[in-house]
Amino acid sequence: MVLDILHRIGEHVGAWLYLIAGFFAFAEAAIMVGVVFPGEASLLVAGLGAQRGWISLWPMVAIAAVAAVAGDSVGYEVGKHYGPALRSSALGRRISAKQWANADAFLHRHGGKAVFLGRCTALLRALIPGMAGMARLPYLRTFLPWNMAGGILWGGGCVLLGYVFSASLETISRYLTWGPIAVIAVLLVGYLAFRLLRRRRERAELS
Template structure:
């Protein structure tokens, strides 16, 4: 990962901006986020802006646009081909029940799940496609997708810009925040499941 990051920092400015756009765009549309989280590209873009190699505005525009466009593509893929993808190679890596639970969570929480999912790599890769599979209205998805892209993109780029040469620490901070949000979402899902199970048991007992 560090070698790849060092290569990105040595790229010509225009090519670095292409990657700042492309990597977030490919996260959920091509599942690249499982290998190289998009926030690393944005943090490094912020570092390049700090060094004066590219403008901060250009990095923000490239990263935010890439994130929003990529998730919209992921939504479209999930809506049209979701189950086929799930039953293919990708489905072997992730438990079917996890997908089903995430679909139910999206159906219940809607756009809020799209916004929160933006801030952690695991959910960022899966949520757009799952939103399409769950037939979340695209208008709702688009609003929270763009809002999440703006918030996440700005945060990640500014981490690199303000961190400057300490980009490794900035990237680590971003990853830790994402993991914390992922834990919160996982606990919320678990709590919801436990509540529903308890209610179901109570309803069964009422009929006995």
């Protein structure tokens, strides 16, 4: 049922899936879309679409990786240029100066590792690039290399996971279709064999 629905959607969307999935991967940190809609959901669907033949797998993997790295870089620049205004705003003042300082210290202490590991959680994935920009984490020396490593691993990994998951769904659906028939056949053969052995035993006892 779910596969049929996705198949109909994929047939209508077609190559636009490249743009849609790439946009959400980019926008997750660039404009913090990931706070409300994790980008990996669209990449998983894109992977499923690649397995179904709606789009090609490796171009989608490349688009996902590039979009993720570019989106985080934009998020970094937004935090770098607009971070001070955000911290002094009414919303920013809800967080104490000590908490802001602790966040800056954490990023400088852990550096690229914090950027890389931030990929593991949707909320952090959306916030860490901007926070790194606010903290003035060195871009070329620290942020960019770890951002590229995390973006390539996350973007490509999500698409490939969706691809593998889709193939698994086909296998599971096949087993769900023929599995009950096979089980019934095995039970029937077992029952007939049991009856046959029982009759032979009864005849042997009577003779």
